[in-house]
Amino acid sequence: MLNTLRKIVQEVNAAKDLKAALTIIVQRVKETMGSQVCSVYLLDPESNRFVLMATDGLNKRAIGKVSMSPNEGLVGLVGSREEPLNLEHASEHPRYRYFAETGEERYASFLGAPIIHHRRVMGVLVVQQKERRQFDEGEEAFLVTMSAQLAGVIAHAEATGTIQGLGKQGKGIQEAKFVGVPGSPGVAVGPALVMLPPADLDVVPDKRIEDIEAELANFTQALEAVREDMRTLSAKLATQLRPEERALFDVYLMMLDDAAIGQEVSQIIRQGQWAQGALRQVVAEHVKGFELMDDAYLRERASDVKDLGRRLLAYLQQAHKEKLTYPDNTILVSEELTPAMLGEVPEGKLAGLVSVLGSGNSHVAILARAMGIPTVMGVVDLPYAKVDGIQLIVDGYHGEVFTNPSAELRRQYDEVVEEERQLNKGLDALRELPCETLDGQRMPLWVNTGLLADITRAQERGAEGVGLYRTEVPFMARERFPSEKEQLAIYREQLQAFHPLPVTMRTLDIGGDKALPYFPIKESNPFLGWRGIRITLDHPEIFLVQVRAMLKASEGLNNLRILLPMISGVQELEEALHLIHRAWGEVRDEGLDVVMPPVGVMIEVPAAVYQIRDLARQADFISVGSNDLTQYLLAVDRNNARVADLYDFLHPAVLHALKLVVEGSHAEGKPVSICGEMAGDPAAAMLLMAMGFDSLSMNATNLPKVKWLLRQISLGKARELLAQVLQIDNPQVIHSALHLALRNLGLGRMINPAANVQA
Incomplete structure (x- = not known):
């Protein structure tokens, strides 16, 4: 079967x-x-x-x-x-x-x-x-x-x-909606440009061409290049292979011949298909034929055809890349976007991003938020190879992508884009003003950083400190562990840029969906596996080097705070504190006069919620990582588009857990902050303030919106709304109640400018 x-x-x-x-x-x-x-x-x-x-x-x-x-x-x-x-x-x-x-x-x-x-x-x-x-x-x-x-x-x-504009019965239709995961807020409207992974034939799209002769010439060049590769390989391996094994290269050369694959591809190009699409069709046909054969030896030949196809495609892609043009308002689409792909788009051309794989927490999503580019991740049902050149709408608020949008839908989203532009212009005026409620409650707004671009953006938005500096970002951008000296330079830059404001540096947080290419972690369930503090305690040589670099970088500035990720119990905290004090002693022995910085615990694991007083007793401050805490409380992998709608930081269980954390921290006289997507959501930020959080840390892009809303409301009103939502047992009803209350106060459009689009 x-x-x-x-x-x-x-x-x-x-x-x-x-x-x-x-x-x-x-x-x-x-x-x-x-x-x-x-x-x-x-x-x-x-x-x-x-x-x-x-x-x-x-x-x-x-x-x-x-x-x-x-x-x-x-x-x-x-x-x-x-x-x-x-x-x-x-x-x-x-x-x-x-x-x-x-x-x-x-x-x-x-x-x-x-x-x-x-x-x-x-x-x-x-x-x-x-x-x-x-x-x-x-x-x-x-x-x-x-x-x-x-x-x-x-x-x-x-x-x-x-x-392709055809319904089930071949009739023309106007638009289709594909749902993914919000990666970076905002809306973009523009033509799709598909970035294909190198030499992956399965995802090559169909494309019509005008200049058939030029395309045939491209293909002929690629054929000759692969033939040359085969001859070179055959000669190179002449002494290592038996004659019958070397004969395989002759088989490859025959397949490439004008009477075989070469001729079939040329015929399809002559019908107006580009070379890459023609190659995909021919190779797929041959592979299917071989794979359906009962003889095991002949079935294996399918992989030979695939290999040849990949080699030809690599040359064709290289030729195509050199001629690639980026239209205005480019929406970059790929199976898996990489930071390198973003870097290839000329400045001012990139409007939005769509990735079939990946999550709101992937490296590209973090980068997109830092750059303020609307992004949707994890759009698993999108046949992305088919969208090249067609009009798309990217809704980064709801995690939705529209293909072939109708004139009416385009009009609605064009209005949202213009409204966002006007909104951001108006928010710029808030930069120098404090985040203070109508009844005088001050709420410090900090930023999450990790990239150089974040520094400028944070300063432009009037951030009052850094609540989370992701030290893993510079680790991910390298091909080996950065040395103590290299880390010192990176950390010093951050600390100096924000001095005298506090900078909270989280120790290396890898594992889960954050991998280092030079330190591979293969696990069947990575989110419940070896990650965060678990890795660095198992590798004190990595942890000590990093802490020493942080301490040395803080010399004379004294605005460093160290944050420990993924703590699930008191023993881990004690071990980490022991190593930090050891590193501090070593730095002082080297003759550097560095003060011992405050050390905080990140609350991301449900176990830590129920040990909050024990942890707060030994830590200097508490910081909630709302993304992971929500994920673990609800048992929902936030990177999985299939269950993305179950991931909700306004779930009653999350709200009650956060209340416990604030009460426990304050009972021990320790300040508590929160970082993650929740702190950057204006409506949620209002509830967090009402709970008693001492500071909120978010993406710089969201900071002005949060500041605007908190300045329009009183702490008393926020507490009233919190008491109301804590009585509700359904996250959808909580969202509706919050949005209704804010709309009644005339504050609804700030929450989500795309909320009223009728899609």
């Missing part, structure tokens, strides 16, 4: 469009199950009806014509109940509906399984039989497995059709 499934999914994945994919599904499922009919009905969201989209066994003329609502017929029953239906005699069921044009009156038995993708019912897969019989458990299990496997494939094919 697994082998059959693999082959069907492989074939469907290689289909050129949704229609071809559905045809393959009905043919292969009918063959495999030995049934007389297999049909696929897809739910049309516009009409909310299940439409017959493919069949093998019923009348083909009924395709696209026969449809039923969710409360109509057996197909509607399977779709609305979201579970399989297995009937020995379908026509005796009260929900049976007869469609004369399908010719299905001849079939007695019925087995249907819903096709569901990310909770959304997409359609129903049906098999039918002439004779009266109950399909057995094995057949039912196969159909359910098949529909679950195909749900993603159908969603992908449907999305691809949508992007």
Whole structure:
């Protein structure tokens, strides 16, 4: 069964469009199950009806014509109940509906399984039989497995059709929405530019070309370059390989010949397809042929064809890159964006970012927030290779991407972009003003930093200190651990830039989704694994060097605060404090007059919430890491787009935990701050102030918005709202109650300028 499934999914994945994919599904499922009919009905969201989209066994003329609502017929029953239906005699069921044009009156038995993708019912897969019989458990299990496997494939094919401006029945449609994870707030409207990973044939898009001769010349150059590579490799390995092994290189050269792959690619280029797309089509066809063969030796040849394809693609990409142009308002799209890709875009051209993989906490998202570029991460369903050159809207507030937006949607989002521009102009005037409520409560606003760009941005926004300097960022930008001297220079720059304001430096926090290329950590569950303080306590040589560098950098400035990440108990804190005092002693022995800085504990693990008084007793200050604390309290991987909607820092459990932390810290007479996305959300910041947090630390981009809101409200009113939301047991209701209260106070638009867009 697994082998059959693999082959069907492989074939469907290689289909050129949704229609071809559905045809393959009905043919292969009918063959495999030995049934007389297999049909696929897809739910049309516009009409909310299940439409017959493919069949093998019923009348083909009924395709696209026969449809039923969710409360109509057996197909509607399977779709609305979201579970399989297995009937020995379908026509005796009260929900049976007869469609004369399908010719299905001849079939007695019925087995249907819903096709569901990310909770959304997409359609129903049906098999039918002439004779009266109950399909057995094995057949039912196969159909359910098949529909679950195909749900993603159908969603992908449907999305691809949508992007190309065609609906299920080939009719033109206006727009489609793809949901990811908010990476950096803001809105961008502009043309997509797809950045492809090097030499990955699977993701090469189709592109029409005008100059066919130039494209043929590009391909001929690439062919010759790969032929030369093969000859060079063959000569280089002449002494190490037996003649029959060296003959493989001759096979490669033959494949590249004008009568083989070379000729087929050239033919497709002559039809107006660019060389990379033509190469992808030819290689995919050859690979599919080899992979479906029963002979193991011939199946292995598929990898040879792939290798040749990759080599050719690398040369074609290099030639294409040299001619690449960036349009105004470029929206950069990639499977996995890298900081290097951002660096290649000319200044002033980049408007937005979209990444299929990655999270709101990935290096690129941090960089995007520092640069103020609207970003959506983790858009797993976006067939990104197909969007090159088409208009996109990137909504970094909600984590949504719109393709082919209608004129009306574009107008609404253009208004948001203009409103943001005006808003930011108005917020600039707040820079020199204190963050003080209407009833005189001061709330220090600090920034999170990690990049050089953050320093200027923070100073422009009037930050009162650094609540979190991510020391792992300079570690991630290198190919080895930075030396003590290198670290000293980096830390000194931060401390001097903000002097005399405090700078809170978090010790190295790697692991989870933050990896160092030169210190790989392979774990099946990295977020519950070796990360943060756990790594540095296991490697005191890394920890001591870093702390010494921080201490030396603070000489004469005395504005350093050290923060320990991922502390889950008192023992870890005691061990870390012992090492910090040891490093301080070593630095003083070297003759440097450095004061012992305050040392704080980061509350990110639920265990630390319940030991808050014990930890606060030994620490100088407490800082909550709201991103990880929310993730661990709710058991939601915030980098996973599938469960992103469950990650919510306004969840009642998170709010009550934060209240416990403030009360426990203050009971021990220690100040408590909070950093992370929550502190930078104006509505949440108001609740945090009401709880009694002594300072808030956020991205510099969000600081003016938070300052503006806190200056428009009294502490008394904020406490009133906090008391109200602490009585609510549902995060969605908390969001609604907060936004309603702020709208009633005339403060709603500041929270999210894109809130009223009717998408």
